[in-house]
Amino acid sequence: MSTVRTFIVYVADHPGVLNRVSSLFRRRGYNIESLTVGHTHLLGVSRMTAVVAIDAQGAPLLEANLYKLPEVLHVDDITMVPSLHRELVILKVAALQSVRPEVMRVVEAFRARVLELTAESLVIEATGSEEVIDSLIEGVRPYGILEMTRTGRVAMTRGNAPAFMIDGKETPAQLASRFGI
Amino acid sequence: MRTGAQILWECLIGEGVKHVFGYPGGAILPAYDALCGYPEIHHILVRHEQGATHMADGYARAGGGVGVALATSGPGATNMVTGIATAMMDSSPIVCITGQVGSKFLGTDAFQETDITGITLPITKHNYLVKRAEDIAPTLRAAFQLARSGRPGPVLVDITKDAQQSSCEFDRQSYMPFPVADCKQNIDPSQDALALDMISAAERPVILAGHGVLLSNAMDELREFAERATIPVAMTLLGIGGLPASHPFNLGMMGMHGEAWVNHAIQEADLLLAFGMRFDDRVTGTLKTYAPKAKKIHLEIDPAEVNKNVRVDVSLLGDLRQTLKRLLPSVQRVDRQAWLHHIDELKGDSAVRDIQKLPDSGHLYAAHVIHDLWRETNGNSIIVTDVGQHQMWEAQYYKHEQPRSLITSGGLGTMGFALPAAIGAKFARPDAEVWVVAGDGGFQMTMPELATAAQEHLDLNIAIINNGYLGMVRQWQEFFYDRRYSATPLLSPDFAKLAEAFGLLGLSARTREQVSPAIREAREHRGTALINFLVEQEDSVFPMVPSGAALHQMIRRPNPLVETAADA
Numbered sequence: 001m002s003t004v005r006t007f008i009v010y011v012a013d014h015p016g017v018l019n020r021v022s023s024l025f026r027r028r029g030y031n032i033e034s035l036t037v038g039h040t041h042l043l044g045v046s047r048m049t050a051v052v053a054i055d056a057q058g059a060p061l062l063e064a065n066l067y068k069l070p071e072v073l074h075v076d077d078i079t080m081v082p083s084l085h086r087e088l089v090i091l092k093v094a095a096l097q098s099v100r101p102e103v104m105r106v107v108e109a110f111r112a113r114v115l116e117l118t119a120e121s122l123v124i125e126a127t128g129s130e131e132v133i134d135s136l137i138e139g140v141r142p143y144g145i146l147e148m149t150r151t152g153r154v155a156m157t158r159g160n161a162p163a164f165m166i167d168g169k170e171t172p173a174q175l176a177s178r179f180g181i
Numbered sequence: 182m183r184t185g186a187q188i189l190w191e192c193l194i195g196e197g198v199k200h201v202f203g204y205p206g207g208a209i210l211p212a213y214d215a216l217c218g219y220p221e222i223h224h225i226l227v228r229h230e231q232g233a234t235h236m237a238d239g240y241a242r243a244g245g246g247v248g249v250a251l252a253t254s255g256p257g258a259t260n261m262v263t264g265i266a267t268a269m270m271d272s273s274p275i276v277c278i279t280g281q282v283g284s285k286f287l288g289t290d291a292f293q294e295t296d297i298t299g300i301t302l303p304i305t306k307h308n309y310l311v312k313r314a315e316d317i318a319p320t321l322r323a324a325f326q327l328a329r330s331g332r333p334g335p336v337l338v339d340i341t342k343d344a345q346q347s348s349c350e351f352d353r354q355s356y357m358p359f360p361v362a363d364c365k366q367n368i369d370p371s372q373d374a375l376a377l378d379m380i381s382a383a384e385r386p387v388i389l390a391g392h393g394v395l396l397s398n399a400m401d402e403l404r405e406f407a408e409r410a411t412i413p414v415a416m417t418l419l420g421i422g423g424l425p426a427s428h429p430f431n432l433g434m435m436g437m438h439g440e441a442w443v444n445h446a447i448q449e450a451d452l453l454l455a456f457g458m459r460f461d462d463r464v465t466g467t468l469k470t471y472a473p474k475a476k477k478i479h480l481e482i483d484p485a486e487v488n489k490n491v492r493v494d495v496s497l498l499g500d501l502r503q504t505l506k507r508l509l510p511s512v513q514r515v516d517r518q519a520w521l522h523h524i525d526e527l528k529g530d531s532a533v534r535d536i537q538k539l540p541d542s543g544h545l546y547a548a549h550v551i552h553d554l555w556r557e558t559n560g561n562s563i564i565v566t567d568v569g570q571h572q573m574w575e576a577q578y579y580k581h582e583q584p585r586s587l588i589t590s591g592g593l594g595t596m597g598f599a600l601p602a603a604i605g606a607k608f609a610r611p612d613a614e615v616w617v618v619a620g621d622g623g624f625q626m627t628m629p630e631l632a633t634a635a636q637e638h639l640d641l642n643i644a645i646i647n648n649g650y651l652g653m654v655r656q657w658q659e660f661f662y663d664r665r666y667s668a669t670p671l672l673s674p675d676f677a678k679l680a681e682a683f684g685l686l687g688l689s690a691r692t693r694e695q696v697s698p699a700i701r702e703a704r705e706h707r708g709t710a711l712i713n714f715l716v717e718q719e720d721s722v723f724p725m726v727p728s729g730a731a732l733h734q735m736i737r738r739p740n741p742l743v744e745t746a747a748d749a
Contacts, residue, residue, distance in 0.1 A: 020302060027303050057488060064484035070307045070327060 002053045004033055006083065006155050009048040009066060010074040013039065017071045021048065024065055030054060034152025045073065049154045082158045088127045088151045089136065090115070094144035095122040106139040121146060183353075185314035186215035186345040189278070192321040194221060195356035198249050200240065200608045201225070202233040206253025207293055209280030211345035225608065225637060228629035230257050232601035234264020235627070237275040239602030241268075242588045243563055244609030247328050248275040254282055255293030258339070259300065263595060265335045266304040270592025271419060272396060274333035276324050284312040284341045301337050308337035314349040318356065326359035332483040333396060364482055366499035373508060376478050376495045380410060381513045383452035383476075385520045388414040389435065389464075392591075393457010393482060393501045394423035400584050402505035403456060404428065409509070411517040413524055415443045417458050418576055419591045426560060426580035432524065436464040437726045438573040441735055442527035444726065448733040450475045457481065457501045460490040461592070466732035480504050545693055547571055547646045547716045551578035553696045554616065554644060557704070562586065562614040565603035567623035568594045569653040571646035573722045575618050597626030600643070604630060607639050614704070617643040621673045622651040631683045634709045642703045643711040645676050648718045656721045660736065680711035691715040
């Protein structure tokens, strides 16, 4: 029984590391729902949020396979951990003067922001859970979506646990140098 | 100051490397030029870069160290792919070094540029692209450490031509290899206790001994464990040699071409102890009916292998030898004579494998050849096989007494592996007797390496099991494709004459009585000797578990050619 699980993967900020992780997902047949990557506050360390449809038995295997990549520093399966999930969407919506007030009501209802206004369109931006983003998209769809991009999920656990510590002793830079990264 | 090329060689020397298998070319020319300054390195010129990787692989498997292969960019690098994948599947520690076009030309489709780090990404433990001389030493140290740490495997280091040519500071004297990295060892006393309780309670346990026994040098611990707890041991193909074949608890090889009693014992077992093996499909048959009565305990270094194919009840992660050492003092002595006796009954007459006295029917079977080779060498030779029928016959009829004495491509099943891997094995253990056992098909895939053996004046022995077919494929066609022998009949050169063309000794044998004399002549010959054994053309490997069948549903030998009590 596959469920959607969320993994936080800390990796060395190194050319090709995204390719290595995505290649692993591909060759082991994991189905990626979304994969985001960006820098962290730690020099040399990037962070990925991977959302994968996988069964509960497969999850530890995925983790173990990720750890076989030397540039993977740390993996957290936060599926069962209380977490904040966010996604960002940018939408270009057809919004002639005649319907603009209606579109604006949708924008306000979802607490989206208007980034650009032209005579015939609006560019709006919103962040929220995937469900909220889905609803926003459905809300503006009747007016005509001209263009859309969404980032996929980024996630962070709730509470004050430290974001990233490897065995409590090695700094990411030390760890990276141990692996010759 | 040193050039990157000099640093490369000095790092290899610092890692204890004495032999490098390679082939020069444009992008690796600076390294080859610098090689002239390092006479302590013996470079072996191969005839194809695939051969270099198999040699490095055979070198690592026979000697226990790290094998090194060297090639140029582009086609040199891509020719290595098969050998790298072979080493990956069989956890063999090799470091492959490739030249790359100058860093300014990367990504421009320059002459002989190929993205070898991209190509080998899924078939290496890790790979590196090095663009600066300063990065060569730290990268090579990391590469060697990674290759030999944890579950061993291949690592590729791609070095641009300008990195080889430019210079930087390098202190040769202070170069120290990184130690083998600690593997993830999850020591949980409650899991140990659970495992020990299960072992004590078991009435019909079987140990499944895999390649991990050899890779972690756990041969003594395996024997002690089996003897103390009175547990029979079944071997995977790559586990052969982990326990001497003559040990009374050694059941022999399990799986698709395992003997019937081995597979039956596994199917009837109430406990399986998997030691450094990964429940490959060639070992389990269909998983639905695999060892249905057995609880399973998995001792494994790679967490990604636990619960991958077979769900286990307890897993003890870490180096096998360390885990066995930890458990041994607490392993209870349990009398399991009834179970051992039952397995003996399963063997029946078919356990008698000594066919020396079999009357000569005028036919030469591959089993005769392997059997006589075993007799002549007392089971103490290093045998390097190719892939196919002869490989399975070797595993059945050659009784290996020593660890690291069967070198074979198990996971990837790479035809063409034997000859180059044997050349590597001979360099790793020059005092050992090394035999290539290959089929007529696979041998022709890497046959040009005969020239390498000749140029290096190697004392190798080669047995070609020549049946005029791609035999294992023909067997599948016979059993499962209504004997439609599509593309399996095979024309071969006269291998004995071919050997002579390389300046080697070439012999042929086509009857039973010619087998042993030919083997003796080859053994006595100083230098490489090749024997072309012309065997029965449509012989098959039995027993056989058809693909997708249960492990105990074997196709048995139609006539007891070599397994009746009267043969003894």
